[in-house]
Every structure is written in C-alpha cells, then in structure tokens.
Amino acid sequence: xxxxxxxxxxxFRAEARxxxxxxxxxxxxxxxxxxxxEVDAAELARAKAxxxxxxxxxxxxxxxxxxxxxxxxxPMQQIIWNQEEAGYDVPYxxxxxxxxxxxxxxxxxxxxxxxxxxxxPALRGEEIWCQxxxxxxxxxxxAGLCTRAERNGEDWVVNGQKVWTSGAHFCDFGLLLARSDxxxxxxxxxTAFWIDMKAPGVEVRPIHQMSGGSHFNEVFFTDLRLADRxxxxxxxQGWKVALTTLMNERLAVGEPRRPDIHDLxxxxxxxxxxxRPAIADPAVRLKIAEWWADSAGLAYTRFRTxxxxxxxxxxxxxxxxxxxxxxARLQAIAAYGMDLLGQAGAIADPALAPMAGLFQDGLLAAxxxxxxxxxxxxxxxxxxxxxxxxxxxxxxxxDMPFNRHxxxx
Amino acid sequence: xNFAFSDDSRLLRDQARRFLAERCPASLVRxxxxxxxxxxxxxxxxxxxxxxxxxxxxxxxxxxxxxxEALCVLAEELGRALAPVPFLSGRCLAAxxxxxCGSPAQxxxxxxxxxxxxxxxxxxxxxxxxxxxxxxxxxxxRNGRIDGTKLPVADGMNADIAVIAAQDADGPxxxxxxxxxxxxxxQPMAMIDPSLPHANVTCRAAPAERLPGAxxxxxxxxxxxxAAVPAAFAALGGASAALEMAVAYAKERxxxxxxxxxxxxxxxxxxxxxxxxxxxxxxxxxACWALERDAGALPLAAATAKVSADAAFFQAAKxxxxxxxxxxxxxxxxxxxxxxxxMLLAHALGGPRFWKERMMAAxxxxxxx
Numbered sequence: 001x002x003x004x005x006x007x008x009x010x011x012f013r014a015e016a017r018x019x020x021x022x023x024x025x026x027x028x029x030x031x032x033x034x035x036x037x038e039v040d041a042a043e044l045a046r047a048k049a050x051x052x053x054x055x056x057x058x059x060x061x062x063x064x065x066x067x068x069x070x071x072x073x074x075p076m077q078q079i080i081w082n083q084e085e086a087g088y089d090v091p092y093x094x095x096x097x098x099x100x101x102x103x104x105x106x107x108x109x110x111x112x113x114x115x116x117x118x119x120x121p122a123l124r125g126e127e128i129w130c131q132x133x134x135x136x137x138x139x140x141x142x143a144g145l146c147t148r149a150e151r152n153g154e155d156w157v158v159n160g161q162k163v164w165t166s167g168a169h170f171c172d173f174g175l176l177l178a179r180s181d182x183x184x185x186x187x188x189x190x191t192a193f194w195i196d197m198k199a200p201g202v203e204v205r206p207i208h209q210m211s212g213g214s215h216f217n218e219v220f221f222t223d224l225r226l227a228d229r230x231x232x233x234x235x236x237q238g239w240k241v242a243l244t245t246l247m248n249e250r251l252a253v254g255e256p257r258r259p260d261i262h263d264l265x266x267x268x269x270x271x272x273x274x275x276r277p278a279i280a281d282p283a284v285r286l287k288i289a290e291w292w293a294d295s296a297g298l299a300y301t302r303f304r305t306x307x308x309x310x311x312x313x314x315x316x317x318x319x320x321x322x323x324x325x326x327x328a329r330l331q332a333i334a335a336y337g338m339d340l341l342g343q344a345g346a347i348a349d350p351a352l353a354p355m356a357g358l359f360q361d362g363l364l365a366a367x368x369x370x371x372x373x374x375x376x377x378x379x380x381x382x383x384x385x386x387x388x389x390x391x392x393x394x395x396x397x398x399d400m401p402f403n404r405h406x407x408x409x
Numbered sequence: 410x411n412f413a414f415s416d417d418s419r420l421l422r423d424q425a426r427r428f429l430a431e432r433c434p435a436s437l438v439r440x441x442x443x444x445x446x447x448x449x450x451x452x453x454x455x456x457x458x459x460x461x462x463x464x465x466x467x468x469x470x471x472x473x474x475x476x477x478e479a480l481c482v483l484a485e486e487l488g489r490a491l492a493p494v495p496f497l498s499g500r501c502l503a504a505x506x507x508x509x510c511g512s513p514a515q516x517x518x519x520x521x522x523x524x525x526x527x528x529x530x531x532x533x534x535x536x537x538x539x540x541x542x543x544x545x546x547x548x549x550x551r552n553g554r555i556d557g558t559k560l561p562v563a564d565g566m567n568a569d570i571a572v573i574a575a576q577d578a579d580g581p582x583x584x585x586x587x588x589x590x591x592x593x594x595x596q597p598m599a600m601i602d603p604s605l606p607h608a609n610v611t612c613r614a615a616p617a618e619r620l621p622g623a624x625x626x627x628x629x630x631x632x633x634x635x636a637a638v639p640a641a642f643a644a645l646g647g648a649s650a651a652l653e654m655a656v657a658y659a660k661e662r663x664x665x666x667x668x669x670x671x672x673x674x675x676x677x678x679x680x681x682x683x684x685x686x687x688x689x690x691x692x693x694x695x696a697c698w699a700l701e702r703d704a705g706a707l708p709l710a711a712a713t714a715k716v717s718a719d720a721a722f723f724q725a726a727k728x729x730x731x732x733x734x735x736x737x738x739x740x741x742x743x744x745x746x747x748x749x750x751x752m753l754l755a756h757a758l759g760g761p762r763f764w765k766e767r768m769m770a771a772x773x774x775x776x777x778x
Contacts, residue, residue: 001478001698002411009410076410265776279773282766289765292772293717297688300695303412310410321684377673383683384676388656391671 003303005080006310012077016084019057024050024088029262030355038213039092044170047091051125061099061123068107068119075309094167098122098129102175105245106194109232114194118173130171130197132162132219133242139164140378142177143186143239144397147221149178149193156180156193156231158201158224164372168204168217171197175245177238182403189402190238193230201225211364256326257369259355259362261295264288264333267354271340278340287336291329298325317386320379327376331366334359412694418478425486428459433490435743441493441604442746445567449493457526462500466508470520477638477701481693484639488646491750493604495529497643497757498563501636503530506572506583509632510622515585519570531568531588533559533610534629540763541633543626548575548612550584554592555617558609563757565608566597573610573617574629583623586615602749633758637711638696644718644754645693648686651725651747655679655732662734675732682725689714689721709775712768719755719764726751 005013039047054060055069062078064070071077103122106115121127138145147160158178168174174195181189197204201224206214233241259267265288268279278284301322305315337359338345347353348360370376384390397405414422432452440446456462465480466472473479480501487496504523507515507530522528537560539545548557555575562571571586586593592615595608623629656679659670669675696714699706726747730737737744755761 001413001415001694001701003698005410265772285769286762286765288772289716289768290720292768293692293713293720294688296695296713297692297717300412300691301687303410304691304694306410307412318687321687324680324684325688377677380677380680381673383680384670388676388679388683390656390659390676390679391668393671393673394667 009076009080009310012073013080013084016059016081019059020084020088023053024090027087027089029266038215039094039167039170043092044094047094048125050091051095051123055124060125064107064119064123068115069123076306079306079309094128094170095122095125097131097166098171098173101131101245101248102129102173102194104248105175105192105232105241108244109192109241110194111229114229118194122173127172128167128170130165130168130174131245132165132168132174132176132195133245134164135161136163140375142242143190144402145177145179145190147176147178148182149176149180149191149226151180152225154228156191156226156228158193158195158221158226160221162219162221163207163216165204165217165219166215166372168197168219169206169214173197174219175232177242179402180235180238183401184236185399186397186402187239188236190242191235192232192238192241193226194232195224195226195230199224209368211361211368256295256298257330257362257365259330259333259337259358261288261291261333263355263358264291264337267337267340267359270354273340284340291333294325294329298322317382320374320382320387323374324376324379324383327366327369330362330369334362334366338363412698414478414482414694417475418482421475421479422482422486425461425483426489428455429486429490429492433492435491435746438491438493438604438746439741439743443603445493445606452492453494453529454526456494456496457524460524461496462504462526463524464500466504466520466524467516470508470516471522471524472520473524477697480639481642481697481700484642485646485693488643488750488754489650491604491647491650491746495531495564495568495605497636497640497754498532499523499529499568501639502532502632502758503568503570503572505635506532506620506623506632507585509635510583510620510628511585512621515618515620519585528569529564529567531562531564531571531608531610533562533565533571533573535559535561540766541629541759543581546574546576546581548573550575550577550582550617550619553617554614555584555586555612556614558611560609561598561600561607562610563605563607565610566595566606571610572620573612575617577619579624581626581629583620583629584617585620586612586617590616592616600753602746602753604746604749605753634708634711635700637715637758637764638693638700638707640754640758641689641693641696641711641714641718644715644722644751645686645689647747647750647754648682648689648718648722648725651722651729651744651751652679652682652686654744654747655682655725655729658729659732669732678728679732682721682728685717685721685724689717692717709768709771712764712771715758715764716761716768719751719761722747722751723755 058071061070062073062081063075066072133142135145149156149158174197176193176195177190179189180191201222203220205218207216208214268284269277271278273281308315348357350357353360385392437448441449460473461483463471463473464475468474507519523530536547548555555573568588571588572583573586574583592613594611598607598609600607659675660668662669692714696710699710730744733744736742
C-alpha cells in the first residue's frame, strides 16, 4: 500500500498545480462559501471565462478523446485534477452536468456532424447543456415519464413538462427523454433527443426552492418541433441512452458539501459552552468523533476507488455510498452546528451568524442534497440490489403497456 | 495511488479463509461457548505451524518476517470465522509488548516459544470498570513482586505467562509474570462471549520481571494503538460475515409471498450495514498502512479504525439477528455468536468512549502540528 502518485500521475499533478497557481488564488475556508447553486449573471460570466481558460490549457475534458478537444487522459488524471482544483477559489461549476453527462451521451449516440458542431463549444464553456429527464409524476421512477414525442412527417413534435432541471435558465441545449410509444411497457416506449433550449415551444420557469435560491427549473414543451437528426439512438431505445447518461454521473463524486467535519471542528473551537471552547465538552467530542470516523472512511473509500481507476477498472454502484453518507451527514452536521450556537442557532443573517451563516445555509440546502441525483431511498435500493444482490421489489407496471396504467398518474 | 493489499497478502487471505472454513466452522465456535473444545487448542497449534503466530515478529526470534498487512489479514479472517483463539491478546498484545518493550534476553526466552505455540501469553491491563488510563492501574510492582487484581484477562486461565501493567515508583510499567508460579491465583469469569475465556487474576507478591522498554503510560498507550489496528480488522471480518449471513437469509426466507430481501425495510437496513462496513474497511486499511509505514499517523488512524469497525460490527450483528427474526434469537442459530463477539471486541482494549476520546486527542494534536 502506498499513497504516492506514479511518476506519470505526479507529473500531471505538478502540471495541474502550476496552472492553478498561475491562474487562481488558493481557497480560503474562512471566507463565506457561495450560497448553494446560486449563479447570477456575473458568476456565470466568471464560470465561462474559467472554463475557456481550462479548455485552452488542456484541463477541460481530461478523459475525452483529443479529436474532440480533450486531453485523451485517464479517469485517474480527472480525479487528480478535481483534487487539485478543489484547493483553489474557482467559480461554481455550471458545466458539470453538460460535460459530465450530456456530451458523453452525445459522443455515444450522435452522428459526426452533431459532434463537430456541439462538442468543442461545450468544452470551451460557450454553450451549456442540461439534462431533461425528471417530471412531476416521474422522479425516482423516471421511466414513468409522460412527455410525448410524436412523429409528424419527418419531424417529431414534443408536448409535456420536465422539472428539477438544474441550470435550465442559463442553458443553451438539453438532453431530452420523452415517450414515443405509450402502447408498450414503460421502459420500451422512450426515445432520447437533444434539443435547443431557445427554440420556440420551450419555456423555462425557475423554481423557488425552500433554501431561497433558484437552481432548478420547470421546463414546458408546447408543440416543440424536432428534426429526426436530433434523435439519439433508435426510437424506443431511450432508456438505454438514459442509462449511459446516468452511468457517467458516478464519476462525478466530488468533495463533501459544506459545512463539513472540518467546519464543525472550527466552529466548536470558536464558540463557548459554559465558559470554555465547545470542543472541550465531552458530549461535543463524542459527536465530532463519530462524524470524523465517517468522513475519514469516505475519504479513504475514495482512495480505493482511485486505486481501481488507476488499474483501469470501472467503479461500480458501490459509489452510491458517498452520496448516501454525505447528504445525511451534511444535514446532521448543520443541525449540530446550530445546536452549538444555542439561542443564536436560528440566526441566518450572514453578518451575524458565525462563518457567515454557513451552518444555517447548509441546513436549508440539505433536504435537496438528500433528494437530487437519486434519493436516499433509491440509492439504498441500488446498493441492496446491485451490490448485495437482494431481489428487486415487485413492479406491477413493469411489463404492462404504459397507457394501461398511466391514468393513475 | 495503490490503496489495496499486496498480491502476497491476498494469497495469505485466500489460504486463511480456506483453512478456517475447514478447521473453524461455526459449530466449533458454538461448542466453545460451553467449554474450550480440544479442536480450539488444535487450531491454535496448526496456526503456529502455519507461521501465523510469528507474523510481524522479528525473524531472529522465530518470527515469520511478514509485516502489518499480513497481521491485519489474519486478524480479519480470524474475526470472520469468530475463531475461539487468543490471537488478539496473545499475539497482538502480549507478544507485541515483549517484541516492542522486552529486553533481548526476554525476547529470546519468550518470542520463539510464543511464535511456535509452545507457550501462550496473556495481557493484563484492566482492573474492572473504567477505561484504560494511568490512574486506573492500581496493581503495584515493588522489589520484583506484583500485588493487585486484574480483570478481565483474556486467556488468563490457560496462558503460561502474563504481561501485567502495574505502578512502580516511577509510574506505570509492564512486567512479566509466570502465571503458574507462586502468588498467582486465577478464577474463570463469565463473559458476554464465552468462546474467548477470560480470568480474574490476583497477584500476591507474585515474582515479576519488568519489560525495560515499557516505562510510563505512553508506552502502554502506544501498544494499545498498535493492537487497535488488528482488533479493528477482527471486528471488520466479523461485520462482513454477519452482513453476508443476513443477506443470504434475506434471499432465502419468504414471507407474504416473496423473499424478505425484496422488502425495502430489509433492503435499506442492510444497505446501511453495507455502508458502515465499507467505511470501516477503508478506515482499517488506512490504519494498516499507518501501522506499517507511519508512526506519526498511527494514533489517529488506529482510533478511527477501531471506532469505525466496532460500530459497524455491532450494527451488522444486531441487524443480522433482526433479519433472521425469531430463529435469530435461538441459541442454536449462529447470529448471536457475532453479537457476542462484537461486544467483546468493542471492550477488549477500552470501550467506544475511550477510543472516541483518543481519536479527538489525536485529531487535536494533528491539527496543532
């Protein structure tokens, strides 16, 4: 066992660090963290400028083929880059879904002319992509979606509604999953497309979240007309395309959201209980110790994943561990941090609350973390069924034509 | 990045798992609840024959020349099998104390015999309630003789010698005592896991010989850190086996017309156990690396591994019983063997509170540095 980079990995890390040092300041944990998913025009401009600079230097699309502007590098290099970039003050990553999930799906299913037109602008941050899967009646059960795509001559016409679309309000293109045949069982009647978010018939309405921000959107389609060349995969093969997209989500496991265990330790040093630092209180110490054990376990689990990647293996569904643990721990740590503040715990004013309201912000954002990108419950099903091999829940609608049970939705 | 066990260690794991599947079935563990069966003693001798008792000990004294990885692999496999043998107390505490703190003469006298299984050694720190601390050691060493009562002492009835913690004029020390010698009285005591017998050992002017390297509490605490790593692996092995047993039963047992493992109530519970076990595994691996390579990182890594693994084992053991339902509460079913062992291991080197506090102290030291 060792934690050293191979000579190649070390060289790449040094190169990445030199680029980051030359272009960004180091991250300062003491400074206020950006509120969750809040991207205004100025932040969007900063994000696009940073992406362009990364792309020019060969640090965007690290695992992508050179032919499409990528580095042709390894997943390990991507992880090394993520580790290094996490130490610097960089803009909010508005490209994560597009570059991490949408474009790789395009690469698997789209024809050459489409790739030549769209891949490089996406990599340079000029055009942003979103993913249009979830619907009001199809969240965890996404294959139960109702948005219709109907043939109309050579074209398709789309009507329906999507929801929870991250960043749709600033996105240029999207990956759409729609129902093309309601007369067959639900997984068999789907078709995937790429769409222009600015086309007539697409309306984006931001959702005002309980956290106060508006990161997610509703997207409505009214007679949206698509050319058949916008289809990805064969008609009826949409579920297979969607799985390609979702598989790519697994590599996008990042640092835990804040407040994390280090923030809690910092807070426990800063606030007093009975006249001494909270971190000297035995009850506080026991709580911190338990979360430390989980946090360390997760960090070292990532080393195991990195080792697998380094050997050319593909990480599997066990990566669901990180999201299950991080989301619930974020909520628990945020609530406990507020407990340490006593009567001031509920103060959310960034000018008055310790660490600029990091704990209060985290508490309000945490419920979303436990739902978005796979709920706690769905992730536990994934672990139970795909890792432990437990039998699937009986699904009464699985083999039934979709239009036989759809009215219940 | 190479955060994985070596090929040699993986071969050793396969060998150990095959050997223990044959020589240490659950029936042997259950038999050991009543009285130490002859097969347990035979198992210990065979382990010595395979060189397992000398793993990590110096080759000059009969050691097998393998390092921390091998020690941890064996601890995990013995933990999986719930082997009723004193590997943790005999190899990881007593022999380790002699190897780390003994004089050359003490090492030459005892390590070859311990490695060969010709003698066994116990480690006597606890004196009843309370976590390990210098103040909790009340036994006294004066003029080469020990007075005091130690309990519980793992393998205390059977062992030939014991490494005993006592106070001398300068503070806590460790000393070797011949348990068959004068001034030693031993009584068996009931434990939550009777498959690892313990004793109440009373010394009245029992002749004792200091381990010269063990002067002061820090030396004893360092031994606890070193032993916490294989102890965590033992718990990890038990936790993994208990989870596997629960998963197997959930696939096979049917209720309401379907396998109970298809119900989310069971799935989510077992998914949570899986998560706890995998986090514990990662923490244990890191501690193994620290044991082998980085003494500075060891206190925090060992405490983190111990806390994580003990919690995972208890969670896996209790949910294994729960998944089994009524049959899991019977003596003749195996789940209670894990439940008992989980609690024995969680208290063998000081309880969960002790290790959480030790983790915090190490964390503060690491942050201050």
